[in-house]
Amino acid sequence: MEKDMEYYIQVSGRIMKDNLDKRKSLTQKICDWYLDQDKEDICLIASGSSLNAAYAARPFLLKYSKFDISVLSTVEYLDVYREREKNRFTILISQSGCSTNIIEIMKELDKEHQPFVLLTGNENGSASRYTDRLVEYGVGNETIDYVTLGYSTLIEFLMLMILEIGFQKKEISDQEYETAVSQIRKACEMQELCLIQAKELVQKRYQDLLCMEKAILVGDGANLATVREGALKFQETLKVPTVYYESEEFIHGPDMQLTPDYSVFFIDCGKTSDRLYDIYKATSLITERCYMITDQVHDKRDGQIRMPCRLPAEITPLYTAALFQYIAAHVTKEKNNFTCHPLFSRMEQAVSPKTEDYDRIMKEKLERSRREENG
Ligand SMILES: O=P(O)(O)OC[C@H]1O[C@](O)(CO)[C@@H](O)[C@@H]1O
Numbered sequence: 001m002e003k004d005m006e007y008y009i010q011v012s013g014r015i016m017k018d019n020l021d022k023r024k025s026l027t028q029k030i031c032d033w034y035l036d037q038d039k040e041d042i043c044l045i046a047s048g049s050s051l052n053a054a055y056a057a058r059p060f061l062l063k064y065s066k067f068d069i070s071v072l073s074t075v076e077y078l079d080v081y082r083e084r085e086k087n088r089f090t091i092l093i094s095q096s097g098c099s100t101n102i103i104e105i106m107k108e109l110d111k112e113h114q115p116f117v118l119l120t121g122n123e124n125g126s127a128s129r130y131t132d133r134l135v136e137y138g139v140g141n142e143t144i145d146y147v148t149l150g151y152s153t154l155i156e157f158l159m160l161m162i163l164e165i166g167f168q169k170k171e172i173s174d175q176e177y178e179t180a181v182s183q184i185r186k187a188c189e190m191q192e193l194c195l196i197q198a199k200e201l202v203q204k205r206y207q208d209l210l211c212m213e214k215a216i217l218v219g220d221g222a223n224l225a226t227v228r229e230g231a232l233k234f235q236e237t238l239k240v241p242t243v244y245y246e247s248e249e250f251i252h253g254p255d256m257q258l259t260p261d262y263s264v265f266f267i268d269c270g271k272t273s274d275r276l277y278d279i280y281k282a283t284s285l286i287t288e289r290c291y292m293i294t295d296q297v298h299d300k301r302d303g304q305i306r307m308p309c310r311l312p313a314e315i316t317p318l319y320t321a322a323l324f325q326y327i328a329a330h331v332t333k334e335k336n337n338f339t340c341h342p343l344f345s346r347m348e349q350a351v352s353p354k355t356e357d358y359d360r361i362m363k364e365k366l367e368r369s370r371r372e373e374n375g
Pocket residue numbers: 047048049050093094095096097098099102145146147232236353354
C-alpha cells in the first residue's frame with residue numbers, strides 16, 4: 001500500500017497497540033526527567049495538530065494526575081501566560097520538529113536557563129539542534145505532513161506518560177492502572193472499527209461528501225479537540241470552510257446559519273445524556289447531510305457510525321478522529337484537491353510556519369521510508 005494519508009490512518013490502531021505494549025520503554029526517558037526534578041505541574045505547548053492532540057489528551061491527563069496540566073498554543077505562552085507558567089515542567093511539542101514558533105520558544109527558554117523537553121515525531125528535525133532533551137513519541141517515520149498517525153500516537157503517548165508517572169509516584173493504584181491500560185487497548189480496536197465504518201459511510205454518501213462546501217463539526221469535552229482537529233484537516237486538505245463547536249455552543253447562535261447545503265458532523269461518544277443526540281436530530285430537520293459517531297443505542301439512521309462499546313469519554317479521542325481523517329484523506333484524493341491555490345505559495349514564502357530546511361527534511365524522511373521498504 002502506498003504510504004499516503006490513508007496508509008497512516010490504516011496502521012494507526014496497530015501502531016497504537018504496539019506503543020501500548022512497549023509503554024514503559026517508550027515513556028521512560030521523559031518520566032525519568034520529570035521525576036528527577038521538583039516541579040509538579042506540567043505545561044504542554046504546541047501548535048496545529050500537536051496542540052489539538054494535547055487538548056484531546058488533557059481530560060485523561062487531569063483524571064490520572066494529582067497536579068495541574070495546562071495546554072497552550074505558542075502565542076498564548078509567549079504573549080499571555082509565560083510568567084505564570086514558568087514553574088511548570090515544560091514540554092514543547094512539534095511532530096515535524098521543524099516549526100519555527102516552537103524553535104523560537106526553545107531559544108527564549110534557553111536564554112532564561114529554563115529547562116524544557118522537546119517531544120517530537122522527528123528526531124532529525126531542525127528543533128533537535130537546540131536541545132539534547134528530546135523524546136520521539138512513537139509515531140515512527142510518518143512521511144506525510146497532514147499528520148494522522150502522529151496525531152493519534154501523540155494523544156496516546158501523553159496518556160501513557162501520565163499513567164507511568166502516576167504509577168511510579170504511587171498516586172495511581174495497580175487496579176486503576178490496569179483498567180486504564182485495558183481501556184486504551186480497547187480504544188485502539190475501536191479506531192480500527194471506526195475506520196471500517198468511516199469507509200462504508202464515505203461509499204454510501206460519496207456524492208454528498210464530494211460536494212461538501214461548508215461544514216460544522218460538533219463535539220464535547222475531550223472530543224471538542226477531535227472536532228478542532230477534524231476542522232483543521234478538512235481545511236488543509238479538502239479546503240472546505242469548517243467550524244467546530246461544543247454542542248450547546250452550536251445551538252446558541254451558529255445553528256442559525258444552517259441551510260440544507262451544510263454538512264454537520266456530531267461526536268456522541270462517552271456522553272451521559274441524550275442532549276447531543278437531540279441536537280443532531282433537530283439539525284437533520286434542516287439538512288440531510290448530518291453525520292454522527294455514537295456509542296449509544298439510538299434509533300438507526302443513515303450517516304451514523306455506531307460503536308459497539310462504551311468507553312469513558314476521556315479515552316474516546318483515541319478513535320473518534322478516524323472519521324474526519326479518513327474523509328480528509330480519501331475525498332481529497334478522489335477530488336485530486338491536495339494542491340493549494342497558486343497564490344498560497346506567495347503567502348507561504350512571506351510567512352512560513354516551518355523552517356527553511358523543512359522540504360529537505362521531509363524528502364529525507366521519504367527516502368528513509370523507501371530504503372526501509374526495500375530492505
Ligand atoms: O510539526 P508541528 O509543530 O507539530 O505542527 C503540526 C502542524 O503543522 C502542519 O504540518 C502545517 O504546517 C499541520 O499539518 C500540523 O497540524
